[in-house]
Structure formats: C-alpha cells, structure tokens
C-alpha cells in the first residue's frame with residue numbers, strides 16, 4: 139500500500155506541475171482549449187492524490203492526518219478541491235494559473251517531509267482528531283482560494299475590460315463576491331475546526347482552551363476573517379480593505395500552519 | 410458629542426477596532442513567552458524592555474486587566490448590537506413575506522418574460538403568491554427568511570461563548586495528583602482523597618505507549634466511588650472530571666538509622682517523607698535514567714533534605730544502588746543533651762506513576778452552546794441568504810425583479826439566466 143502511495147503521490151505531483159504549465163500556456167497563448175486541458179489535468183491529479191491519501195490511510199491503519207507530511211499533503215488536496223469547485227462553479231479558469239503554483243508549492247513541501255509512519259501518541263488516538271484536521275484542510279483550502287481571488291481583485295483595476303483578461307477575469311464586484319464565498323466556506327470550517335479541537339483538547343488534556351500558540355493563532359485567523367466580514371458591510375471599506383484582510387488572513391493561516399510549529403512551542407508541534 | 414461617542418461605542422467601526430486590538434493582543438501573547446519570572450524578562454529583553462513587558466502585563470496577556478477590559482467591551486458591543494438590531498430584523502423577516510411595493514430595491518430587472526412561474530420554479534421558489542397592486546398583477550415569493558437572523562445568532566453565540574469561557578476560568582477548581590497503585594493522596598483541601606487502584610500502560614508492537622489507564626477510587630462523605638480514566642476518556646467522580654494527564658516516576662524511599670529502618674514510603678515527585686522524632690523532611694524531586702555515578706551513565710535520584718522551618722536545606726543526589734548519608738543531632742530521651750545520629754537515605758525501585766488532573770469547571774456547557782450557536786449563525790448567514798423575487802405584469806409580458814442583500818451581482822446573473830434560458834438552475838443555495 140505504501141509503495142502504491144509513493145507512486146501515486148509522485149505522479150499526482152507531476153500532474154499538478156503539468157496543470158500549472160497548461161494554465162500558464164492558457165494565459166500566455168489565450169487559447170480556450172488549453173484551459174479545458176489544464177482543468178482536466180488538475181482534476182486527474184486530484185483523483186490520483188486522493189488515491190494516494192487513501193492508500194496511506196489503509197497502509198497506516200488510520201486517517202492520514204497526523205504528521206507534517208500527511209497534513210501538508212492533505213492541505214494541498216484541500217486547496218485543489220476548493221480551487222476546482224470555484225473554477226468550475228464560477229467558470230473562472232484563470233484562477234487555476236494562480237492556484238496551481240500554490241498547490242505545487244504545498245505538495246512540494248509535503249514531499250520534503252519524512253514519510254515514515256510512526257505510532258501515534260495516546261492523545262492523538264481520538265475520533266475528534268479526524269474531524270478537527272479534515273475540517274482544517276477545507277478551511278485552509280478555502281482561505282487559499284480567497285487570498286488568491288483577493289490578490290487578483292487588487293490588480294483587477296489594471297486590467298482592461300476588453301480582451302482576454304477582461305473576458306476571463308470577473309469584474310471587481312464579482313471578484314469580491316467570489317472571495318467572500320470562499321471566506322464564508324473557510325470561516326465555517328475553521329469554526330468547526332476550532333470547536334472540534336476544543337472538544338478534543340478537553341477530553342485529552344482536560345482543558346478545552348489553554349492559549350497554546352496554535353490555538354491562539356487559529357483564533358487570530360478567525361478574528362481576521364470576522365473583521366473581513368464586517369469590513370464588507372461598510373461601503374467605503376468593502377472591496378480593497380476587505381481584500382487586503384483576506385490576504386492577511388491567509389498569511390495568518392500559513393503562519394498557524396508552518397510558523398507556529400517551527401517557531402513557537404506548544405502541544406501541536408509534530409515532533 | 411456624548412451622543413456621538415456613545416453611538417461610536419455601539420458601532421460596527423468600534424467592533425472592528427476591538428477585534429483588531431484583540432487579535433494584536435493574541436499575537437503578543439503567543440510571541441512573548443508567558444508567565445516567566447521577572448528576572449527572565451530582564452535577561453531576555455534588557456532592563457527597560459523587561460520592565461515594560463512586565464509593567465504592561467505582557468508577561469500574562471490573557472489574564473491582564475486590559476485584556477479583560479477589551480473582552481468586556483466586546484461583549485457589551487455584541488449585546489448592544491443584537492438588542493438594537495432586533496426590531497429591524499423582525500420587520501425585515503415580516504417584509505420578506507409581503508408583496509413588494511412600488512420602487513422596491515432590486516438587484517436588477519428582466520422584462521418581457523412570458524412565463525414568470527417558470528422563472529420562480531427555476532429559482533427554487535415554485536409557489537409564488539399573487540397580489541393586485543395599482544391595477545397590475547404581481548407574483549412574489551421569498552426564500553431563506555431564517556437567513557435574516559444569521560448575524561444575530563452568530564453574535565449571540567459569540568457572546569455566550571465568551572461569557573461561558575470567562576466564567577468557567579473564574580470559577581475553575583483544579584488539582585493534580587500523582588500516584589502509584591495502592592497509594593492514597595489528598596485532593597487539595599477538599600477533604601476528599603483518591604486512591605490509585607491500578608495503573609496500566611499499553612504498548613504498541615514497536616514498544617511506544619498506546620494508552621495509559623488508571624483505575625481510581627475517590628473517598629468522601631458519600632462513600633467510595635470508583636472509575637477509570639484513560640487518555641481521551643476522563644472519569645467523573647464526586648463532581649470532578651479526572652483526566653489521565655501524564656506520567657512520571659515514583660520511587661521507594663527508605664531511611665535507616667543505627668541498623669534499623671525509621672521511615673519508608675513510595676514517593677512521587679514532590680512527595681514529602683517525615684523522619685520520625687525529628688523536624689527533618691525529605692522531598693523527592695526526580696528520577697533520571699542517567700547522569701549519576703562517576704561516569705555519569707548511572708541512573709539516580711535527586712531529593713531535598715530540609716530541617717523544619719529553619720531554612721536549612723540540602724540538595725541531595727543518589728546514584729542507583731548507593732546510599733546518601735547524613736548526620737543529625739537529636740535530643741536525647743528526657744530532653745537532656747543532644748546526640749548525633751547517622752542516617753542513610755536510599756531511593757530504589759523506580760516505577761511509573763500516573764499524573765491525574767482533577768477539574769471542576771462549571772460553565773463549559775455555556776461555552777459549548779455558544780460555539781454551536783456561532784456555527785448555526787454562520788450557516789444561516791452564509792448559506793441561507795434571504796432573497797426575494799417578484800414579477801409584475803407589464804402589458805403583454807412580465808418584468809421579473811429580485812432582491813438579495815448579499816451577492817446581488819451573482820444573483821442578478823442567476824435571475825437573468827433563469828428568465829432567459831429554459832434550463833433548470835443548477836446553482837446551490839450558496840450561490841445566492
């Protein structure tokens with residue numbers, strides 16, 4: 139099973155790279171057909187990636203969500219899932235040109251981590267862990283999409299309404315709405331992540347909230363997105379300010395994910 | 410001026426400011442190591458920096474007065490926001506079900522529609538109501554009225570969550586007990602005692618711990634109550650939740666004098682053994698599996714010997730298999746003169762001890778309710794976006810209009826699509 143996982147994971151990673159190239163070619167050569175190929179390759183990579191995770195789960199005899207490699211691989215998977223949903227739902231293939239490099243980066247980071255399967259420490263042997271981490275993956279994926287859409291929003295005014303970019307990139311109002319949609323999805327899942335994490339911490343350590351750096355940073359992320367939502371209610375701040383907050387929010391997500399484990403001590407460091 | 414200030418305090422701008430300040434406080438609380446000694450901050454951040462950190466309460470951000478003030482202000486703001494918006498939300502909910510008035514706000518209108526019922530159907534509003542206004546027939550329907558309450562429920566949830574957490578922390582009773590099978594320990598000053606009946610460590614095939622399980626009995630005024638606490642599965646006894654928190658190493662301590670044993674007990678780290686007829690106590694500190702003996706490879710024990718309240722203190726070390734020896738002058742029988750007695754301390758038989766955490770937390774249910782309401786509120790806010798569609802007969806055809814407070818541009822696309830194409834809408838509610 140683990141040998142199959144290795145092969146599937148490597149092929150999926152190559153396909154993500156190929157999808158990225160097709161998306162770039164699509165924006166460079168401006169040929170519709172290339173966007174369809176890129177989406178197809180990304181979808182295929184996603185399927186193989188899913189199969190790799192399933193193989194690892196079977197091989198390890200548990201959900202593949204407990205160490206740095208597994209979480210990074212799952213983060214890339216979540217990012218790909220949400221990006222495909224948004225690309226197809228909003229007919230926005232240009233999004234892929236910005237998101238596939240991010241997916242490739244995350245899966246590349248996963249590839250650099252140790253794939254050794256270690257026994258779980260007793261506190262990690264909980265069903266709540268499954269809920270906690272799987273919802274985090276969707277939340278992080280959604281925030282990734284919203285950050286990229288918001289970044290496009292910030293540059294949208296430099297794009298002409300006619301021509302390729304005007305045709306393929308929605309106007310600022312719609313970009314703002316698409317970013318909002320992905321923040322909504324992300325915030326809902328992040329709230330679920332924090333709730334299930336709190337329930338799990340209560341059962342495992344006897345305290346549902348102990349201001350551990352990872353907990354604190356997920357709260358910071360949650361607050362940043364709550365600010366984002368409120369900014370959108372203010373006509374003057376909607377759009378640009380909200381977009382900036384969506385980007386800051388994703389920076390917080392990345393710090394919560396990588397920075398906290400490496401820079402700050404706490405119970406969440408995957409050692 | 411006063412009115413303006415009060416209005417600002419209950420405004421969304423102030424809420425945003427509070428949220429940003431709280432986020433900034435959290436950043437400081439996670440980046441600056443918390444609850445260290447004053448000297449530690451001085452050595453880490455310099456004289457001025459260290460004093461500033463401690464003076465501003467940055468050494469314990471989450472319990473600082475200013476953090477509490479920010480939290481209370483946020484709660485007041487949430488409460489005021491919900492109270493002030495209540496009448497408006499009731500009115501909005503009612504208005505959604507009424508026939509539209511002339512000049513109603515709309516995301517856009519599509520005219521020349523022949524079969525308005527089909528448009529309603531495509532937008533998942535299959536049974537529009539019919540009304541007559543200004544001599545024209547109007548069809549109208551609303552969807553997701555509950556969504557109006559999304560932000561309100563989210564705010565209520567956040568408020569209950571914060572109150573539940575803060576009150577839970579303020580009224581928390583917590584003790585830790587370390588024990589080995591057969592040992593009975595007091596539970597703080599509650600008058601209750603706890604006996605560890607059994608402690609089991611299950612290992613995986615590769616030899617790493619898989620589960621720690623402690624069987625315990627609590628003794629109190631209502632008799633003995635037994636339960637099992639393992640990691641992720643706390644026990645509940647005498648109103649306490651008992652968590653299998655961690656493990657440590659206990660050891661047997663034997664004190665001998667003049668060929669006979671004068672005191673003996675199994676000590677966990679922190680436990681104290683009194684030497685009879687003397688004010689002397691021995692506190693067991695820790696067992697380490699190396700670092701002792703001439704080569705530094707032998708396991709051993711550290712302990713503290715204290716002479717009552719005199720302040721005399723001796724930090725002792727003992728390698729496995731050896732004795733620590735000391736002399737002490739004791740009063741001779743009858744109180745006449747003093748004689749010096751030699752004592753030997755020997756720690757031996759290290760064994761795994763369980764560290765149990767006993768907790769009484771009263772408002773967890775309120776925090777949980779708050780959390781669940783927050784979730785519900787977010788679902789209502791984001792995925793039940795209230796929308797309304799109406800069609801006014803206009804000569805030969807109908808003009809179809811719609812209103813959706815959030816996501817107007819995307820909703821207008823859907824409305825247009827529903828009005829112009831014969832295809833059924835595929836978009837889910839999320840795509841309001």
Ligand code: HEM
Nearest residue numbers: 364367371419420421424483486487490560563567790791
């Ligand atoms: C813990 C803090 C808070 C959280 C988590 C929170 C969350 C939310 C959410 C999720 C929404 C709905 C956003 C959307 O549908 O796009 C919202 C809307 C809103 N919030 Fe808050 N909020 C918080 C604090 C506050 C405070 C203190 C105020 C006080 C003024 C406030 C005022 C509002 C208002 C006026 C709306 C718009 C309601 C509407 O018209 O539907 N919020 N909030």
